[in-house]
Amino acid sequence: MTSRNFLPSFLLLRRNWRMAARCITALAGGYAAAAGLASLGARLLPIARVEATLWGMILSFLIFASLGLWAFHERRLLKVAGWIWGSALLSIGALLLIGPRP
Amino acid sequence: MSGKAKSAERGLRQSMAWIHNWLGLLAGWIVFAMFLTGTASYFRPEITRWMQPELRLEPVSPRHAAETAVAHMQRTSPDDRQWYIYLPDDRTAETRIFAMPRPDPEAAPAKRGSEIKLDPATGAPISARETRGGEHFYRFHFQLQLPHPWGRWLAGLCAIFMLAAIISGVITHKRIFVDFFTLRWSKGQRSWLDAHNVTAVLALPFHAMISYTGLITLFVMYMPWPVAANYPKPTAFYAEAYGTEPDGEASGRPAPLTPIGPLVDAASHEWRGGQPRAIVIRNPNDAAATVTILRSVADRLNARGDSITYSGATGRKMSQSPPPGTALTTAGVMLGLHMGNFAGPALRWTYFLLGLTGTTMVGTGLLLWTAKRRKPGAKPFFGFCLVERLNIGAIACLPAGMAAYLLANRLIPADLTGRQDMEVAAMFWTWFGLAGLMLLRPVRRAWIEALGLSALAFAALPLVNMATTDRGPVASLLSGDWLFLSFDAAFLASAALLGFGAWRASRAKAAPGPRRRADAGRAATAVHAAREVADAA
Numbered sequence: 251m252t253s254r255n256f257l258p259s260f261l262l263l264r265r266n267w268r269m270a271a272r273c274i275t276a277l278a279g280g281y282a283a284a285a286g287l288a289s290l291g292a293r294l295l296p297i298a299r300v301e302a303t304l305w306g307m308i309l310s311f312l313i314f315a316s317l318g319l320w321a322f323h324e325r326r327l328l329k330v331a332g333w334i335w336g337s338a339l340l341s342i343g344a345l346l347l348i349g350p351r352p
Numbered sequence: 353m354s355g356k357a358k359s360a361e362r363g364l365r366q367s368m369a370w371i372h373n374w375l376g377l378l379a380g381w382i383v384f385a386m387f388l389t390g391t392a393s394y395f396r397p398e399i400t401r402w403m404q405p406e407l408r409l410e411p412v413s414p415r416h417a418a419e420t421a422v423a424h425m426q427r428t429s430p431d432d433r434q435w436y437i438y439l440p441d442d443r444t445a446e447t448r449i450f451a452m453p454r455p456d457p458e459a460a461p462a463k464r465g466s467e468i469k470l471d472p473a474t475g476a477p478i479s480a481r482e483t484r485g486g487e488h489f490y491r492f493h494f495q496l497q498l499p500h501p502w503g504r505w506l507a508g509l510c511a512i513f514m515l516a517a518i519i520s521g522v523i524t525h526k527r528i529f530v531d532f533f534t535l536r537w538s539k540g541q542r543s544w545l546d547a548h549n550v551t552a553v554l555a556l557p558f559h560a561m562i563s564y565t566g567l568i569t570l571f572v573m574y575m576p577w578p579v580a581a582n583y584p585k586p587t588a589f590y591a592e593a594y595g596t597e598p599d600g601e602a603s604g605r606p607a608p609l610t611p612i613g614p615l616v617d618a619a620s621h622e623w624r625g626g627q628p629r630a631i632v633i634r635n636p637n638d639a640a641a642t643v644t645i646l647r648s649v650a651d652r653l654n655a656r657g658d659s660i661t662y663s664g665a666t667g668r669k670m671s672q673s674p675p676p677g678t679a680l681t682t683a684g685v686m687l688g689l690h691m692g693n694f695a696g697p698a699l700r701w702t703y704f705l706l707g708l709t710g711t712t713m714v715g716t717g718l719l720l721w722t723a724k725r726r727k728p729g730a731k732p733f734f735g736f737c738l739v740e741r742l743n744i745g746a747i748a749c750l751p752a753g754m755a756a757y758l759l760a761n762r763l764i765p766a767d768l769t770g771r772q773d774m775e776v777a778a779m780f781w782t783w784f785g786l787a788g789l790m791l792l793r794p795v796r797r798a799w800i801e802a803l804g805l806s807a808l809a810f811a812a813l814p815l816v817n818m819a820t821t822d823r824g825p826v827a828s829l830l831s832g833d834w835l836f837l838s839f840d841a842a843f844l845a846s847a848a849l850l851g852f853g854a855w856r857a858s859r860a861k862a863a864p865g866p867r868r869r870a871d872a873g874r875a876a877t878a879v880h881a882a883r884e885v886a887d888a889a
Contacts, residue, residue, distance in 0.1 A: 289578045299592075303578045350581060
């Protein structure tokens with residue numbers, strides 16, 4: 251490991267990279283998933299769109315907080331990243347496919 | 353419970369304890385400042401009144417205040433695009449107005465004019481010292497004195513950390529009921545843990561409510577995506593949810609504005625006695641003028657008031673806010689719970705004390721972090737020193753800054769221009785200046801001195817108030833002025849509390865024996881981790 255002389259030691263620890271990925275997944279991924287899931291719920295709920303929109307906005311914070319906490323509880327990073335980023339991509343993708351309420 | 357379920361539960365409580373530590377550590381100092389300034393904001397109008405001691409306005413009816421305000425604006429700016437009028441109520445004595453001038457096609461888009469305060473009885477502008485009053489604490493509470501929109505985003509990030517910290521804190525604790533009755537003094541780390549648990553558990557419903565509803569206050573900004581999923585334009589959502597009218601254009605045909613008094617009465621009648629809180633007049637003195645009257649929310653839990661819009665030329669009712677659905681009512685009530693505008697004096701003081709409990713919870717949590725990791729005789733690591741110094745800066749120095757803001761209000765000459773910015777600067781220079789100064793002192797002395805100075809600053813407030821105004825405690829007592837008396841009493845109580853803290857800090861023994869750090873996974877054996885959890889529970 252010749253690079254040891256040029257790089258700060260914390261950059262060489264795999265553990266730290268994994269923790270950084272976990273934090274980004276919890277914060278950015280958790281927000282994206284909460285936004286996507288809440289918006290998809292708001293879009294599909296068969297009630298007045300004002301009401302559906304507001305329920306989505308109100309509940310999104312609970313979804314975000316729960317996902318963020320779970321991201322640090324589950325030991326397997328792949329499982330965390332898969333579920334959180336996966337649900338974010340799927341829900342946002344579905345929203346883009348069906349478009350806003352007519 | 354089977355062995356497997358037990359270990360799963362222990363695993364969950366362990367991971368939640370770990371993340372609770374980190375959430376609290378990362379957001380703790382800002383959340384502490386948000387809690388303290390937010391707590392003060394429950395008395396926002398009262399603080400403003402205390403900061404303008406030369407004002408002694410007599411209360412008048414909302415209708416009369418509306419009439420005098422409109423007459424004033426007709427005299428000063430009849431051709432404006434919009435007039436905003438905030439009416440006085442039980443807690444605010446003056447009428448506040450501001451106007452939006454017609455945009456000059458040559459110039460940049462019109463900004464909202466500056467706010468002017470009127471005497472509601474006469475409609476004449478009042479002359480009192482310039483100050484931001486309680487508004488400053490209120491704005492800092494969710495904008496952190498940072499440029500828009502960064503302050504609000506940072507406050508929101510800290511609020512979601514707070515919400516997650518509360519959830520993980522509850523999961524970590526097994527013995528909520530027992531913690532309620534456990535407070536051991538002078539036991540170092542044990543005591544901080546007890547204090548943290550007592551304050552957290554004592555007001556748990558309040559803490560959970562306040563952090564969740566705090567996010568709801570700005571949810572349109574933090575979570576606009578459900579709106580985007582259902583509406584082509586956000587304005588369509590606002591119109592449907594809050595009945596906000598699109599800003600109509602002027603017709604160009606002049607028409608005298610209908611008298612405001614009958615409209616105020618008509619709105620109050622429609623609301624079965626509900627009082628008006630504010631009036632927005634668009635395109636005054638034009639045939640297309642509209643007058644929107646907003647309902648006061650001081651008498652109800654839902655902080656989303658109704659509104660009715662009348663034609664400004666004929667006085668005919670044009671539209672009113674739609675009856676709210678379940679979700680809209682829920683959001684409005686959550687907003688109302690956070691702001692506490694429905695609370696009478698007793699409930700308002702309860703809110704204030706609960707806010708202080710929350711502040712204590714956050715503060716003791718931060719202190720617990722250092723108490724847990726203090727190793728007597730060993731050289732502390734950098735992160736430990738950083739946390740310790742930030743704790744001193746947030747917990748012991750912010751109160752001094754808040755007192756300095758109030759002291760500056762009394763000490764800066766009342767007729768000086770630009771004095772309101774000096775008051776705000778006094779808070780931040782004192783807060784950060786003192787925190788910086790304390791870096792030069794050993795930790796234990798720093799705690800004693802910073803808390804002592806904060807206590808002195810609060811103790812000085814009643815004296816300085818007595819010396820610089822004619823509304824000292826004796827005068828207030830003689831004239832039955834409960835507002836100013838309450839302030840003097842609250843200052844002395846704050847001084848006593850901070851003084852007690854300084855005294856406790858001076859008696860603090862050296863920390864108890866060495867402890868392992870729980871977060872160093874390498875060193876923490878399973879047994880040790882189990883003991884950590886048992887301690888935390």
